[in-house]
Amino acid sequence: MSKVIEVLMQMASNAEMSNTKSLAEMLSNANLTKAQELAIQTKDMDALKVATYNLPEIRCYPILLPDDKSEEVSTLINRTVANF
Amino acid sequence: MSGSLVCVGTGMTLGAHISPISQSHIEQADIVFSLMANGFAQKWLEGMNADVRCLQGFYQEGKNRNITYNEMVEAILSEVCNGKKVVAAFYGHPGVFACVAHRAIKKAKLDDFPASMEPGISAEDCLYADLGIDPGKTGCMHYETSQFMFYKRNIDTSAHLILWQVALAGDKSLGKFSTGKAYRQVLVDLLLEHYPRDHEVILYQAKGIAIEPMREDKILLTELVDADLLMQTTLVIPPCSVMQANEELLAKLAKIDKQEERNKNRPALTLVL
Numbered sequence: 001m002s003k004v005i006e007v008l009m010q011m012a013s014n015a016e017m018s019n020t021k022s023l024a025e026m027l028s029n030a031n032l033t034k035a036q037e038l039a040i041q042t043k044d045m046d047a048l049k050v051a052t053y054n055l056p057e058i059r060c061y062p063i064l065l066p067d068d069k070s071e072e073v074s075t076l077i078n079r080t081v082a083n084f
Numbered sequence: 085m086s087g088s089l090v091c092v093g094t095g096m097t098l099g100a101h102i103s104p105i106s107q108s109h110i111e112q113a114d115i116v117f118s119l120m121a122n123g124f125a126q127k128w129l130e131g132m133n134a135d136v137r138c139l140q141g142f143y144q145e146g147k148n149r150n151i152t153y154n155e156m157v158e159a160i161l162s163e164v165c166n167g168k169k170v171v172a173a174f175y176g177h178p179g180v181f182a183c184v185a186h187r188a189i190k191k192a193k194l195d196d197f198p199a200s201m202e203p204g205i206s207a208e209d210c211l212y213a214d215l216g217i218d219p220g221k222t223g224c225m226h227y228e229t230s231q232f233m234f235y236k237r238n239i240d241t242s243a244h245l246i247l248w249q250v251a252l253a254g255d256k257s258l259g260k261f262s263t264g265k266a267y268r269q270v271l272v273d274l275l276l277e278h279y280p281r282d283h284e285v286i287l288y289q290a291k292g293i294a295i296e297p298m299r300e301d302k303i304l305l306t307e308l309v310d311a312d313l314l315m316q317t318t319l320v321i322p323p324c325s326v327m328q329a330n331e332e333l334l335a336k337l338a339k340i341d342k343q344e345e346r347n348k349n350r351p352a353l354t355l356v357l
Contacts, residue, residue, distance in 0.1 A: 002127055002131070005098075005127050005131060008098055008099060008124060008128075008293050008294050008295070009098065009128065010099075012097050012098055012099035012293070017294075039295075040295055043295040043296070043297070044295075045296050048124075048295065049123065052124070052127075054127075055123035055127065056120075056123045056126040056130075056140070057123065058121065058122055058140060059140050060140065060143040061121060061316060063181060063249050063252070064181040064183055064228045064248070065149060065153075065183060065258060066228055066230035066231035066255075066258075067231070
């Protein structure tokens with residue numbers, strides 16, 4: 001797992017990381033590049049994206065359709081009806 | 085070997101929200117299909133399993149989402165049919181305001197494959213925590229924004245109204261990544277039938293990674309037309325009226341209370357033969 005991801009995981013899951021001193025200590029021991037460390041310290045998401053190589057591109061999010069008339073649902077209903 | 089499917093939620097914030105069972109499913113799967121909210125989360129997932137297949141490639145601006153989602157379901161199910169232990173990992177909760185997991189599980193079950201869902205911490209969960217809203221206090225209504233516009237709904241202005249996917253307000257094509265000001269104006273006009281023009285609303289976004297702040301932009305309802313909206317932006321409309329007592333029903337309940345009180349005070353009868 002990349003070091004940046006490990007750091008982000010630590011920050012999100014370790015309550016101790018809300019302590020500025022502990023966070024600074026963890027960051028200095030994480031072997032991040034200077035650019036990554038600075039981006040995390042300044043909470044600059046765009047800079048962190050640039051500083052993290054091979055980051056997969058996310059184009060869109062799964063959402064709910066306003067009219068979800070999926071074929072699967074109607075098939076399921078038809079089968080249920082046929083079973084009676 | 086028989087295939088199986090588990091749809092899991094990874095939560096909203098990378099590393100903070102995933103449940104132990106979801107993580108275990110991901111680690112033990114033969115194949116993991118993924119729909120994550122950002123590249124960092126995708127990378128994180130790729131660190132948990134050697135075969136993670138991102139479903140983002142199916143998206144295309146202008147392509148009907150119904151087709152996109154069916155293609156995703158087909159991709160997931162084809163590996164289940166190949167006898168693989170498949171996990172489909174979605175950011176947030178796999179079954180809340182997202183149809184792919186529901187469709188995939190239904191299809192797998194129709195084909196007699198074991199299929200189930202593991203919940204994740206959803207944007208709704210984060211919203212309550214971040215904005216300090218208790219949905220039980222005066223009630224809370226949730227709608228997908230376009231559906232809210234397409235159908236006549238009863239709006240209770242004494243409860244919170246939460247509109248999801250507001251950036252896509254009024255999109256009938258199901259192919260856009262966002263709709264424009266004219267569409268939003270229609271939504272604002274609809275809301276102005278129930279709320280005052282100067283009503284303060286909130287644009288909310290949960291944080292995706294530890295360094296990202298959550299979004300809590302307070303604007304006037306009429307300013308929504310020009311607001312900067314992303315696909316993950318949620319519109320939170322606080323109540324503008326107080327709850328009205330249902331006097332008729334309260335009278336009925338009081339009558340029952342009185343009757344119960346009378347029954348309690350009545351001396352116990354003993355049957356003597």
